[in-house]
Structure formats: structure tokens, C-alpha cells
Amino acid sequence: MSKKTGGSQTHLFFKKERFSLAIFLIPSIIIIFVFNLFPAFYSFFLSFFNWNGFSPNKEFVGFNNYIMAFKDPELRNSIIVTLIYSSLVTFLSMIIGLLIALALNKDLKGKSLFRLLYFIPVVTPSVASGITWKYLFDPYNGVINKILGYFNINGPQWLNSTSWALFSVSIVGIWKRIGFCMVIYLAALQDIPKSYLEAAEVDGANVWHLFRYIKLPLLLPSSLFLIITGFIESFQVFDLIYTMTNGGPIGATDVLGFLLYRHAFKYFNLGYASVIALIIFVILFFLSIVQWKYTGGGVKNVA
Amino acid sequence: MSHKKSFSIKNVFLYIFLVIGAFISIMPFLWLVTTSLKPPGKIFSAPLLFPTHFYFENYIEAWNAVPFARYIFNSTIMSLGIVIFQTLFSAMAGYAFAKIRFKFKDALFIIFLITMMIPDSVKMIPNFLTIKNLGWYDTYTALIVPRAVSVFAIFLFRQFFLSIPSSIEESARLEGCGLFRLFFQIVLPLSKPVMVTNILFSFLFAWNDFLWPLIITDSQKMRTIQVGLSYFQGRYGIRWELLSAATIFSILPSLIVFIIAQKYFIEGISTSGLKE
Secondary structure (H helix, E strand, C coil), X not given: CCCCCHHHCCCCCCHHHHHHHHHHHHHHHHHHHHHHHHHHHHHHHHCCEECCCCXXXXXXXXXXXXXXXXXXXXXXXXXXXXXXXXXXXXXXXXXXXXXXXXXXXXXXXXXXXXXXXXXXXXXXCHXXXXXXHHHHCCCCCCHHHHHHHHCCCCCCCHHHCCCCHHHHHHHHHXXXXXXXXXXXXXXXXXXXXXXXXXXXXXXXXXXXXXXXXXXXXXXXHHHHHHHHHHHHHHCCCCHHHHHHCCCCCCCCCCCHHHHHHHHHHCCCCHHHHHHHHHHHHHHHHHHHHHHHHHHHHHHHHHC | CHHHHHHHHHHHHHHHHHHHHHHHHHHHHHHHHHHHCCCHHHCCCCCCCCCCCCCCHHHHHHHHHXXXXXXXXXXXXXXXXXXXXXXXXXXXXXXXXXHCCCCCHHHHHHHHHHHCCCCHHHHHHHHHHHHHHCCCCCCHHHHHHHXXXXXXXXXXXXXXXXXXXXXXXXXXXXXXXXXXXXXHHHHHXXXXXXXXXXXXXXXXXXXXXXXXXXXXXXXXXXXXXXXXXXXXXXXXXXXXXXXXXXXXXXXXXXXXXXXXXXXXXXXXXXXXXXXX
């Protein structure tokens, strides 16, 4: 990789400057190895033990934690809940973000104001977002049901209802991510050469054709980026659940991140919690590979 | 002529779509401000989204109910630490990877990149134990050090340094300029755009961070603003007017930084997203 750029590269490193080089790299090497690389191995190690984190000896239990995980209905529920949440958040925020980006990709007045307003939720702390939306969702005094009331609609119980809670939490996740998708898509749309669109218009393409056969394929790399980052982020959601539902009602929003937190820091089952962490790792790894292959093939066809 | 007319009708629809969307996007903030300014007895009464009362006492009462000044101080220390170290260390490592030849460089860089694929959930428990063993539990060190380097930032700095011509450095070298002076006086000032982007993103990340401070701090004295706000929610959850004032305390710094620097944010996200 660095060979290609080697031509323009100076080799500033002389023997007497070994010390300087060390200072350039040592902080990063230490922190990355201790706090980023080592944890992956240590989690794997811990998953074979029963340990509360305090007692001096860890009890080796072999694959027991894995067998428990396989049989655990709570964990199974969490996997399903997390898959639903992260799919809803990732894909719906992309679709809405793309629609807004398409609308803003014109010389409208107030374009930068709209962009600002749509982006504000992205930078809002998730704890504050969760707390605020919890009150907006309040079935009796919340803004949402009061607005629905003006239209004579009897709003649902939102976070208090087992059938609505997961969807309600997803709305907040989507709301927080739309602006990010919009910015990525807007940048990609602005990179599409005008000549492509003009040439297609000369050939009689309508708005839909332009979107379907020119813009959409050219947006594929951005979409792949948004899918992968979206899943990585939303699959580990914690703050919103912690502030809005505590995993309830009856496990309806009990995402993996929250289950992991409970096992690690409430029940002090560090071994079992490590298994949950590794499950998150494996699922995310698998999803990324699948998405990469699936959309990556598409990118090649276009190019 | 009909072409022009249909165009403006289309724009009207676009505007309606955009305005409804923007309203949903900022509706929670309208509600926060309105509620935080209502006197205690009137929180549930209309209007809900446009302030008609201006009862500022809520802010004072919320501020004094729990030590918010301390929470904000802690968050400031943590954010400053993360911003300064992350920018400095990542720039230094990025420079070494871009411009200096040494053994095992490619292997080291690949190891760095691989760690980006390890989710935070996997790092949480081991890092918690490491911090406890180092005796850093419930300290600023615990809040700052594990996040003092970002592989993504190293990557961005490396890409930037690869793009600057080496002739500048070569002439400095010929005049006998040492590696440190070269880096801090010549190279670093050139990398301002990447630095600004990284400073903004790391600040936002640090200020909004919740789970790590939640598990690694324990005492009231060490709580960050987000942890403090969640604690406040637990105690004063039924006082909507106080809770919304407190929520505004936690949002305001992020919001101000974003609005001042929005151009850099949006450019930073656009370019880093496209480079993937």
C-alpha cells in the first residue's frame, strides 16, 4: 500500500533519530495495544470462566457460558430485538436522508438553514435525546399524542406498550441519524458529473430514470458506507434504551448492549457478559462481510 | 412557459416536505425550551411548542438541585484531555506512518486498522478491569487515557500527510532541522484542516459520551454531565420543567460548538465518508 506512494516519500528516519521515532509512535502503540487490541483476546479468555471481577480466583468452566447462551431465551430475545432495531434505524434513516438530500440538491432558498436544522439531532447527546423523547411519547401529556388528538386520533401507548415500544425507540434512533445520511448523500450527489445527467436527458430520460439508472448506482458506495456504519452504531445502542425504557416493557426493547451491561455491571457475570460481547462482535463481523460482498459486487458492475 | 410553471409548483411541494421534516427534526427542542420556561403548575397546558411563559426560576432550581457545575467541569476536563491528546498523538502517529520508513510499518498499520473492527462492546469489560487494576477507577485518567488515541484520526492524518509534497521537508532537513522541529513548526501547521475536523469530532464524542463514564466513575464528584443528567432524571423525573432545563444544560455546549463550526463538521463528514 505504501509502496505505491513510495516515490514521493522522503525517508526522514536516520539512525540517530530512533528516539524521535519512538516518541512519535509509542503513545499510540501503547494505547491501541492495551485498550483496543488486548480486550479482544481477554474477552475471549474471560468467556471460559465464571468470575465476578472481584474475587481473587476465576473458576474455569470450559464452554459452559456458551452452552448457557445457546439456551438463554433472554439472549435470543435480545438478538431479535437488536436486529429489528438496527435494521429499522439503518435503512429508514438512509431512505429519509436520501429523500431530503435529493430535495436539497437543488438551488433552493434556505438550503443551508434546512441542512443545519436536519443535522442538529446528530450532534445532540443521546442521553438528552432519550430523555426528551421519553416525555414526547408520554401517552397522556406527551406532545405526540396531543398533536394526534387534534386530528381525533387516539395515539398508542408508545413506550409503555409491548407492541409499540421497540418501534418508538427506533423512531428516536432514526431521528438522530437522518442528518448524517443526508450529509453523506448530499456530498455524493454533488459529485455526480452534470454531463451524465444532461446526456441522459438528451436521450429522453425522465426524473425517475435519472434517479434509478444514474444517481442510485453512483450512490452505491455511500449507501454501503451508511449501511455498515449504521449497523455498527445501532447494533450497540445503549444510551437511548437506558434513558427511555430500561429494556422494557417485558423485554420488548432489551437490546444486546443493555443485556451485556446488566450481566457485566449488575449481576457481575463477567464470563457470561463476555460471551454476549463476542456474539455482538461475530454478528457485526458477519453482517459487514455480507453487506460488503453484496453491495461491493454492485459497485464493480457499475464501474 | 408551462415548463416554468410546473417547476414552481414542484418547488412548493419540495418546501412543504422540507418544512414538515425540519419541524419534526427540531420539535423536541421547541418542547424542551417551552417546558423549561413554564411555571410548575402549568407544564401540561398548551401551548406545548412555543414559549408563552418565561419562568427562568426553573433553570436556577435545576442548577442547584444537583452539582451541575461540577458535572460540567468534569466533562470539560475530560473533553479537553481527549481532544488534546487524541489530536496530538494521532497526528504524530499519522506522520510516522506517512513519511518515516521503519521496520514492520505496514504490519503495524494493519494491526491498527484491524482494531477499528473490534466493537466497543467487546472492549468494555476488559478495559474496565484494566482501569481497576491500574488503580485509575473513578479518576480523570480513566476517562481520558483509553480514548487518547483514535485509529480513525491516525488514518485521516496519514492520508493528509501523504498528500503534502516532501520537498518542503527535504529543504528543512538540508538546513539541519530536527524531526521534532520539522513536525511541530512546519508539518503540523500545514495540517490545520484535518486538525480542526478532528478537534471538533473528538470534542463532540467526549461531551456526549455516556456508557464509559457511567461504568468507570462512581462518586458524585467524578460524574460527567451526561451521567449527571441521567442521575437527575432518576431523582427529578416527575418535575418536567426542571428536567427540561437540566437537559438544556447538557445539550447547549454541543449545540453551540456545532453551530459555530457547522461548515467544518459537514465538510469533515462528507470527505471522511467518501474516502471509505
